[in-house]
Amino acid sequence: MIADPSAKYRGFQPIALPDRQWPNAVLRHPPIWMSTDLRDGNQALIEPMDSERKLAMFEALVKIGFKEIEVAFPSASQTDFDFVRKLIEEQRIPDDVTIEVLTQSREDLIRRSIESLVGARRAIVHLYNPIAPAWRRIVFDTDQAGVKALAVSGTRLIKQLTEAHPETEWVLQYSPETFSAAEVEFAKEVCDAVSDVWQPTPERKMIVNLPATVEMSTPNTYADQIEWMHRHLARRDSIVLSVHPHNDRGTAVAAAELAVMAGADRVEGCLFGSGERTGNVDLVTLALNLYSQGVHPGLDFSDIDRVRQVAEHCTQLPVHPRHPYAGDLVFTAFSGSHQDAIRKGMAQQRPDQPWEVPYLPIDPADVGRGYDAVIRVNSQSGKGGMAYVLEQEHGFVLPRRMQIEFSRVIQHVADDTGGEVTGSDLFGLFRREYLDADTPWRYRGHRLAESHGHADDAVHIEVELEHAGQVRTVSGTGNGPVDALVNALAMEIEVVDYHEHALAQGAAAAAACYVELRVHGGAARFGAGVDDNIVAAAIKAVLSGVNRSR
Ligand SMILES: CC(=O)SCCNC(=O)CCNC(=O)[C@H](O)C(C)(C)COP(=O)(O)OP(=O)(O)OC[C@H]1O[C@@H](n2cnc3c(N)ncnc32)[C@H](O)[C@@H]1OP(=O)(O)O
Numbered sequence: 001m002i003a004d005p006s007a008k009y010r011g012f013q014p015i016a017l018p019d020r021q022w023p024n025a026v027l028r029h030p031p032i033w034m035s036t037d038l039r040d041g042n043q044a045l046i047e048p049m050d051s052e053r054k055l056a057m058f059e060a061l062v063k064i065g066f067k068e069i070e071v072a073f074p075s076a077s078q079t080d081f082d083f084v085r086k087l088i089e090e091q092r093i094p095d096d097v098t099i100e101v102l103t104q105s106r107e108d109l110i111r112r113s114i115e116s117l118v119g120a121r122r123a124i125v126h127l128y129n130p131i132a133p134a135w136r137r138i139v140f141d142t143d144q145a146g147v148k149a150l151a152v153s154g155t156r157l158i159k160q161l162t163e164a165h166p167e168t169e170w171v172l173q174y175s176p177e178t179f180s181a182a183e184v185e186f187a188k189e190v191c192d193a194v195s196d197v198w199q200p201t202p203e204r205k206m207i208v209n210l211p212a213t214v215e216m217s218t219p220n221t222y223a224d225q226i227e228w229m230h231r232h233l234a235r236r237d238s239i240v241l242s243v244h245p246h247n248d249r250g251t252a253v254a255a256a257e258l259a260v261m262a263g264a265d266r267v268e269g270c271l272f273g274s275g276e277r278t279g280n281v282d283l284v285t286l287a288l289n290l291y292s293q294g295v296h297p298g299l300d301f302s303d304i305d306r307v308r309q310v311a312e313h314c315t316q317l318p319v320h321p322r323h324p325y326a327g328d329l330v331f332t333a334f335s336g337s338h339q340d341a342i343r344k345g346m347a348q349q350r351p352d353q354p355w356e357v358p359y360l361p362i363d364p365a366d367v368g369r370g371y372d373a374v375i376r377v378n379s380q381s382g383k384g385g386m387a388y389v390l391e392q393e394h395g396f397v398l399p400r401r402m403q404i405e406f407s408r409v410i411q412h413v414a415d416d417t418g419g420e421v422t423g424s425d426l427f428g429l430f431r432r433e434y435l436d437a438d439t440p441w442r443y444r445g446h447r448l449a450e451s452h453g454h455a456d457d458a459v460h461i462e463v464e465l466e467h468a469g470q471v472r473t474v475s476g477t478g479n480g481p482v483d484a485l486v487n488a489l490a491m492e493i494e495v496v497d498y499h500e501h502a503l504a505q506g507a508a509a510a511a512a513c514y515v516e517l518r519v520h521g522g523a524a525r526f527g528a529g530v531d532d533n534i535v536a537a538a539i540k541a542v543l544s545g546v547n548r549s550r
């Protein structure tokens with residue numbers, strides 16, 4: 001990097017729009033969506049999609065609910081041309097879906113593009129040419145008049161060729177490519193010249209698409225450009241105003257949202273932000289951002305993992321694990337305080353109440369994700385996370401102080417390994433620490449006699465134990481099985497806390513029992529026991545606590 005970047009790079013000059021209205025707008029309904037996965041997405045792939053992949057992507061897009069899909073650049077390759085023909089000839093395009101193709105403003109390319117669409121019920125012909133100063137000078141060696149003439153001549157030819165096929169409902173889309181880097185007054189002049197030729201009406205609109213071909217500046221500057229065009233374009237009531245943001249600065253989503261606030265009716269982009277360089281705007285994020293505000297986007301991402309699989313198969317590019325809404329890790333918390341808040345939020349969330357789980361902008365279930373991976377445990381985790389996983393995956397609901405005690409064990413292991421402690425690791429450690437703590441005292445069996453409803457209610461217990469390899473029987477009386485056992489063991493044991501619960505639904509469910517004991521006045525320690533018999537579970541828990549207190 002150079003010490004003074006201003007010697008090499010010029011800052012973007014925003015347009016003057018002091019009375020801009022877009023900051024006050026609120027998004028209350030979705031824009032018209034157009035997927036260009038099969039065109040802008042495809043042209044940026046290391047290996048462009050073959051026919052099988054194109055079809056898989058097309059079908060996935062239709063299933064999601066896209067009504068406008070740019071399917072090809074038919075004059076670019078035989079594969080693209082044949083794909084358009086296949087869709088039309090095999091009648092694969094649903095009645096409510098319109099396909100779109102892109103062409104440069106060159107006669108042979110336009111002719112080939114229209115040829116590819118013959119027989120379509122409805123089709124969008126998308127014409128583009130770059131209009132910004134650097135492209136005029138560097139790429140085309142021409143001036144504003146030359147650029148405008150190219151747009152106009154292309155439109156005239158499209159009009160002439162499409163009029164020869166009245167069986168198709170034709171829609172023109174014009175993109176002043178590199179709009180984001182161009183003078184707005186000139187962009188308007190070119191777009192107006194194109195609409196002069198096409199003569200759209202409110203009933204038969206044309207699409208004017210204003211691309212951020214290269215993202216030039218902060219998204220508010222793009223919003224200003226869009227609002228200016230929205231206010232100044234001729235025949236605005238006959239135009240669908242569209243935007244096509246790229247993500248060079250990483251702010252395409254914000255740019256698209258602000259552009260819709262500024263007057264755009266339609267957004268073009270790709271699933272998961274596929275596309276040239278840093279990609280087109282990500283339509284999944286845009287749609288689910290709307291959803292998270294209570295606005296249905298009109299696109300269905302109920303099975304986001306399936307959509308991701310299709311996209312990854314078709315593009316051969318992985319979706320990042322932290323990709324908004326879709327990444328493997330986006331509904332997962334590793335850190336203790338987040339886990340604690342999520343666990344409390346999940347416990348308090350009611351199905352008929354607005355979603356309010358801290359740190360989770362939407363309910364993972366709405367996009368087909370389970371709750372199992374919401375909390376994962378490593379050295380950054382706290383007791384809440386560990387307790388959540390143990391409960392969700394193995395059914396153990398540890399009392400609060402036991403969570404604190406056991407989380408020290410987990411923290412130790414996580415620090416030592418430096419990695420994740422999975423649900424089965426946690427259960428293994430819980431078993432080792434509590435359920436298998438059976439030396440020196442080990443339970444073998446018991447007999448219980450109790451009287452109930454009398455003044456001298458009491459429980460008498462006889463327990464067969466193994467102690468250092470020797471079988472022994474001890475017996476005692478108390479006001480409950482735990483009290484009777486403590487008396488039978490003839491040690492100084494204070495029972496500080498006691499909890500039990502069924503491990504699964506149903507009468508035959510095993511019981512889990514947790515006791516906190518202070519043995520011989522030492523530090524309080526927990527013990528745990530599991531058994532089909534609730535008294536046996538309690539005896540095992542007491543013995544586990546005694547064994548752990550040594
Ligand atoms: C921002 C975007 O995403 S725009 C879409 C870009 N997508 C693609 O380019 C993918 C498909 N493209 C292709 O396969 C090829 O470029 C083709 C088949 C269309 C054309 O290929 P070629 O004829 O070999 O030309 P090439 O791609 O090198 O085009 C450059 C020429 O087209 C001109 N050109 C570029 N864009 C346009 C346009 N929109 N309208 C008219 N002419 C244009 C250039 O000025 C250049 O002209 P020159 O040769 O006189 O200097």
Ligand SMILES: CC(C)C(=O)C(=O)O
Nearest residue numbers: 128175177178211213
């Ligand atoms: C053809 C246009 C819309 C384009 O892809 C771009 O400018 O990025």
